[in-house]
Amino acid sequence: MMAQVHSSCFASPDDNRVTRVSYVVTYITNSFHFQTLVPTEAKIKLINMLSDSGLSVIEATSFVSPKWVPQVNISPPPLLTHPAKGSTETAWILFVTADRFLSSKCQMADQVEVMKGISRKPGVTYQVLTPNLQGFQAAVKAGAPEVAIFGAASELFSKKNINCSVDESLQRFDEVMKAAKEAGVPVRGYVSCVVGCPYEGKVAPEKVAHVAKRLYSMGCYEISLGDTIGVGTPGSMAQMLEAVTKEVPVSALAVHCHDTYGQALANILVALQMGISVVDSSVAGLGGCPYAQGASGNVSTEDVVYMLHGLGIETGVDLSKLMDAGAFICRTLNRKTSSKVAQAACKL
Amino acid sequence: TLFVKIVEVGPRDGLQNEKEIVPTGVKIQLIDMLSGTGLSVIEVTSFVSSKWVPQMADHTDVLRGIQKASNVQYPVLTPNLQGFQDAVAAGATEVAVFGSASETFSKKNINCSVDESMLRFEEVINAAKKRQIPVRGYVSCALGCPHEGHIEPSKVAEVAKRLYEMGCYEISLGDTIGIGTPGSMLKMLQRVMKDVPINALAVHCHDTYGQALPNILTALQMGVSVVDSAVAGLGGCPYAQGSSGNVSTEDVLYMLHGMGIETGVNIAKVIEAGSFICSALSRKTNSKVAQARSTACCDESL
Numbered sequence: 001m002m003a004q005v006h007s008s009c010f011a012s013p014d015d016n017r018v019t020r021v022s023y024v025v026t027y028i029t030n031s032f033h034f035q036t037l038v039p040t041e042a043k044i045k046l047i048n049m050l051s052d053s054g055l056s057v058i059e060a061t062s063f064v065s066p067k068w069v070p071q072v073n074i075s076p077p078p079l080l081t082h083p084a085k086g087s088t089e090t091a092w093i094l095f096v097t098a099d100r101f102l103s104s105k106c107q108m109a110d111q112v113e114v115m116k117g118i119s120r121k122p123g124v125t126y127q128v129l130t131p132n133l134q135g136f137q138a139a140v141k142a143g144a145p146e147v148a149i150f151g152a153a154s155e156l157f158s159k160k161n162i163n164c165s166v167d168e169s170l171q172r173f174d175e176v177m178k179a180a181k182e183a184g185v186p187v188r189g190y191v192s193c194v195v196g197c198p199y200e201g202k203v204a205p206e207k208v209a210h211v212a213k214r215l216y217s218m219g220c221y222e223i224s225l226g227d228t229i230g231v232g233t234p235g236s237m238a239q240m241l242e243a244v245t246k247e248v249p250v251s252a253l254a255v256h257c258h259d260t261y262g263q264a265l266a267n268i269l270v271a272l273q274m275g276i277s278v279v280d281s282s283v284a285g286l287g288g289c290p291y292a293q294g295a296s297g298n299v300s301t302e303d304v305v306y307m308l309h310g311l312g313i314e315t316g317v318d319l320s321k322l323m324d325a326g327a328f329i330c331r332t333l334n335r336k337t338s339s340k341v342a343q344a345a346c347k348l
Numbered sequence: 349t350l351f352v353k354i355v356e357v358g359p360r361d362g363l364q365n366e367k368e369i370v371p372t373g374v375k376i377q378l379i380d381m382l383s384g385t386g387l388s389v390i391e392v393t394s395f396v397s398s399k400w401v402p403q404m405a406d407h408t409d410v411l412r413g414i415q416k417a418s419n420v421q422y423p424v425l426t427p428n429l430q431g432f433q434d435a436v437a438a439g440a441t442e443v444a445v446f447g448s449a450s451e452t453f454s455k456k457n458i459n460c461s462v463d464e465s466m467l468r469f470e471e472v473i474n475a476a477k478k479r480q481i482p483v484r485g486y487v488s489c490a491l492g493c494p495h496e497g498h499i500e501p502s503k504v505a506e507v508a509k510r511l512y513e514m515g516c517y518e519i520s521l522g523d524t525i526g527i528g529t530p531g532s533m534l535k536m537l538q539r540v541m542k543d544v545p546i547n548a549l550a551v552h553c554h555d556t557y558g559q560a561l562p563n564i565l566t567a568l569q570m571g572v573s574v575v576d577s578a579v580a581g582l583g584g585c586p587y588a589q590g591s592s593g594n595v596s597t598e599d600v601l602y603m604l605h606g607m608g609i610e611t612g613v614n615i616a617k618v619i620e621a622g623s624f625i626c627s628a629l630s631r632k633t634n635s636k637v638a639q640a641r642s643t644a645c646c647d648e649s650l
Contacts, residue, residue, distance in 0.1 A: 310529020
């Protein structure tokens, strides 16, 4: 069954409006194992290496292992931040949750140590997710300067994940948004299943636009559109983005592509051609797909940066330093990198 | 409707770059499976000296042993006149010649300059013309060379133009070390298109740096409608040990079909063929689509 040919994915490639990617948001982990198997010093070192490579946004968040919560795709552990004393830097980290699914096995006791231990680089943003008001309040109390909320573009995914409809889930965030506004804390919004759902299959672009618009009008400064199971292609990506950009300004949009079907870079390219200038990725491509055991998940930051630089797009990132960070975390986790650039570069 | 022709190079370019020598029977079975997928072009072997390429030593047996489907072409590589004659004797009805945009690569690979290689190819092409056998031309190092580094688009255009004017019906532009990006692909194609008509061009992208699909997308956006790929992404990169080489046919098909482009190829059957050759080679597939399909517990549309 083939999708209709979408003209946007045939835009002339030099009609590239983007010359500078605002930032590449890199996730240092979405693996439970990262949180438990990596010693505190290693976490600190990784974050420092990433900051040093020039990345301007680093999200240090963690997914609960599917073993405990098969349906939940985002459930970060608690992590408190301490405002830098008397510094003018805009860097900060926030890491909050009071998620009821977390068991004591997800001990994140070292988060405070990590926060204290890292060298916060000026101009670097370290962010995290807050699924509810309790989490938000804890974050603000700890001095966290930015939070994130999320919504699914698929009703079935929302029901299975957090046991309520999409609209209901967004209503729950009303409280968080209100509190955030009062506290002057910026909020990033995430939409999952933007080009496909593990339960529903196809997802209507209009639904994605609806959720993105809601998040934006609720006050999120940026909406990250996630291809949760990596099924998207330049065709479905272009269709979805066309619908969303009608409702949300393109400068407030980001793409979060998964590479489960090898489509991530092609999808990111189409997004860039349509004016997107924020890309989410994960160093070394850490984090598999919770819906396809053994399959890949996140796209590798190294591979994304390689492509962007090849396009003449500025990212501010030093690719070799980034690869050092990726090599480091892979050694620590005793696993191979998922980045093809990393695999190739050390052999040539 | 948009149509893209896939040129399946797994049995030749793929296997040639696999460490394990594959038995003739396995090669034949792979090709026969591929013949049933809807692919219209399958490159089956290379009539090159077995001294240089031991994997292709059984070229005659392979070409004679396969079951040729009526709507499928089975081109073979013929680096010189001798190879061409052997190929014809074995029943070849289409051949291919392999030139380079890099002088150094040409010297190191086939021990002669680009100009000298063109003279050899001219012999082959002239002999082929006499027998009305179509010839496909390849230009390697189109986006970079493992020895020279950057390759000027004008050099790629020069070699492509020569091959085209000598009589090749199609020119496949190869990113031999997978180093290209949409940026360099665009520049190279813009230059080559000035000298060779777009409908005579194909792209042969390697996925060594993960850039193959965005590079192919760029080529499609420029009007290219022929794409080379290898089932299961067979064939590593001989210049970056352990790294990947060919882009997987399955992953290309997934992208093309997702864009509403027709190929005539059944992706599930290609995945099957890929699974067969991977277990014969005792290796994992390089195709992300094949990996995802074999483990997915969820519903997605292809």
